[in-house]
Amino acid sequence: MLSDQTLGIKQKRFFWKIVIPYIVLGMGVVLVTGGGSWDITNHILNKPESFFAEPHLILYGGVAVSIGGFIGTLLPIQNKNLFNLKFPKRLSGLGIFLLIIAGPLDFWWHDMYGLDGLLSPTHLILMAGMLFTSIGSIVGIIRIENKSERKTGVILQGLVFSGAWFSLTGFAHSFSLPFSKTDYVDFNPEPTFAAVFATIVYPIVMAFILITSAKVNSGKFGYLSTTGAFYILIMILSALLPNPVLVDTIPFYLMNLIPFVLADIIINKSKIKKSHYIAGAIIGSSFIFSYFPLITYTYNEVMFDRLVWPSMIPLIYSEFIVVIFPILVACGAVSSIIGTVIALRASRRIII
Amino acid sequence: MNRIILASIGIMAVYFLVMGVVFPDALSFTEKRETAPFFVTSQEKKSISSNESFDFIIDTGITGGDSDMLILIIGFPDAKSFDGIKIKSSDFTQSPKFFEVGDEIKTYYPSDYKIAEYPLLHIFNMPNPINKKPILQLEITPENLGEYRIFTKAKSAPFTEDSIFPKGGNVDEDNEFVEKKVVIVE
Numbered sequence: 114m115l116s117d118q119t120l121g122i123k124q125k126r127f128f129w130k131i132v133i134p135y136i137v138l139g140m141g142v143v144l145v146t147g148g149g150s151w152d153i154t155n156h157i158l159n160k161p162e163s164f165f166a167e168p169h170l171i172l173y174g175g176v177a178v179s180i181g182g183f184i185g186t187l188l189p190i191q192n193k194n195l196f197n198l199k200f201p202k203r204l205s206g207l208g209i210f211l212l213i214i215a216g217p218l219d220f221w222w223h224d225m226y227g228l229d230g231l232l233s234p235t236h237l238i239l240m241a242g243m244l245f246t247s248i249g250s251i252v253g254i255i256r257i258e259n260k261s262e263r264k265t266g267v268i269l270q271g272l273v274f275s276g277a278w279f280s281l282t283g284f285a286h287s288f289s290l291p292f293s294k295t296d297y298v299d300f301n302p303e304p305t306f307a308a309v310f311a312t313i314v315y316p317i318v319m320a321f322i323l324i325t326s327a328k329v330n331s332g333k334f335g336y337l338s339t340t341g342a343f344y345i346l347i348m349i350l351s352a353l354l355p356n357p358v359l360v361d362t363i364p365f366y367l368m369n370l371i372p373f374v375l376a377d378i379i380i381n382k383s384k385i386k387k388s389h390y391i392a393g394a395i396i397g398s399s400f401i402f403s404y405f406p407l408i409t410y411t412y413n414e415v416m417f418d419r420l421v422w423p424s425m426i427p428l429i430y431s432e433f434i435v436v437i438f439p440i441l442v443a444c445g446a447v448s449s450i451i452g453t454v455i456a457l458r459a460s461r462r463i464i465i
Numbered sequence: 466m467n468r469i470i471l472a473s474i475g476i477m478a479v480y481f482l483v484m485g486v487v488f489p490d491a492l493s494f495t496e497k498r499e500t501a502p503f504f505v506t507s508q509e510k511k512s513i514s515s516n517e518s519f520d521f522i523i524d525t526g527i528t529g530g531d532s533d534m535l536i537l538i539i540g541f542p543d544a545k546s547f548d549g550i551k552i553k554s555s556d557f558t559q560s561p562k563f564f565e566v567g568d569e570i571k572t573y574y575p576s577d578y579k580i581a582e583y584p585l586l587h588i589f590n591m592p593n594p595i596n597k598k599p600i601l602q603l604e605i606t607p608e609n610l611g612e613y614r615i616f617t618k619a620k621s622a623p624f625t626e627d628s629i630f631p632k633g634g635n636v637d638e639d640n641e642f643v644e645k646k647v648v649i650v651e
Binding site: 158159160296358361362365368369371372375378379382383384385391395398399402420422423424425427428430431432434435438439442 | 467469470473476477480481483484485486487488489490491492493495497498531533534559571575591592622623624
C-alpha cells in the first residue's frame, strides 16, 4: 500500500515536471495575446503610445514567460521520450524564434515607416510566433496527458486554448479590420473583402479552437466551456473594461458563454450523431456577438463608412446588427463546418 | 427529437433575441457625445521688430461632455516654413503634425484641403475629457516684414455642426471659419 502511494507521488511529480514547461509556454502566449488585445483597445482609444505602456509590458513579459517555458522543455528528464514530444518541441521552438526576432524587426519597421498599423510584416511574424508556440504547447500537454493517468485540468487547458484562439484571431483581425493605414503605407483590407473574410473566418476560428478543446478531451464536459469562458474574460479585461463607453455592455457580453456551454453539453452529454457539427454550428452562429466590439469597424466600413470614434461604437453596432444579424448567424453556422472538420482532423493528429 | 437538442434550440432562440434585438436596443440609448470646442488666443505684442520673436498662446477646451478628440488647426499663411515657429510648451498628449508647404494634409476630420499652401500645424488630444483644458504656447519669429497672420480653428469629435470653433470670422481653404490674429513686423 505504501509503495503504491509512493509510486503515485512519483508519477504525479514526474507528470508535472514534464508538463509544466508546456503549460508555461502556453501561459506566455496568453499574456502576449491579452497584452496585444489591450494594445489594440488603447490604439482605438488613441491613448499615447510608448515603449513602456502597460499592454506592451504584459506582451514582453509573455514572451519572456514563453521563452522560460521553452527552455524547460529542453531540460533532460528521464523517460521523456515516451511522450512523442518531438513535434511540439520543434513547433514551439520555431514559435519562440519568431517571437524573439519579431521584436527587433518591429523596431526596425517602426524606424523605417513610423507608427505601424495592425497588418505589417513584423506583426505577422509575431502572430505566427504566438500561434506556433501555443499549438506546440497544446500538442505537448495533450500528448503528455494521454500517456499519463493525470490531467492538467480544465482551467490550465482552457487558458492555453484561449491563447491559441487569440493568436488565430490576430490573423483574422489583420485581414478584416481597417486599422492598417498609416502615413506611409495603406494595408487596410478592401471593405467588402474584409466583411466577407470576417464572416467566413471568425466562425471557422471559433469552431476550430472550441471543438478541438472538446475533442482532445473526449467525453469530458467543461473543457470547451472553460476555453470559451477564458476568451470572454480576456475580452472583457482587454477590450471592454478599458473603454468607458463599453463597460455597460459587459453583462450582455457575458451571455456569449451560453452557446459555448450548450455546445459542450451537446458534445459530451447528448448521444447525438454528428454532435460536433451541431456544436460547431452553435458556436459559429454566435461569432457576430463574440467578436464585439471590434467587428463594428469591419461591417461599418462596408455598410456606413463612417468615422468610428470610440464613443460611437455602441451606436454604430446597434444600427447594423439589427439589420444583418440573422444573415450573419446563418453564415456563421455554415462557415463553422469548415472549422469543425479541421478540428476533428487536427485532434486525431494531436492524440497519437 | 433529442431533449437536449430541443432545449438548445429554445435557449439559442432566447440568446439570439437578447443579443440581436435587446442588446442593440439597449446600445441605441447610448448618449451621443455632442461637444463644442472653444479657445482663447493671446499674443504678447501687436507689433515687433524684424528678427524679434513673440509668444502666441492658445487656451482651449470643450463644453458639453468628454470628447473623443480635441484638435487645434493653426495656419501660418505668411510663413514659408516652420523654421521660425517653435512649440514652447504644450499640454497636448499626441504628437503634433507639421504640414509644410506642398505636403499632403492627412487629417483626422473630413476635409477637402488636400495640399498645404502654407505651414499648417495640427495638435490634438485623443480623447479630451471635459475637465482637460490644454494650453499651447508657440514662439514665433517671422521671416519677413509686414503683416504676419495666424489662422486658428478647433474641432471636437464626434463631429457635429456644433463641434467647430469659431462660429464666425475669416474663412480658410476648407471653407470653415478661423480666428485671424495679426502681428505687424516693422
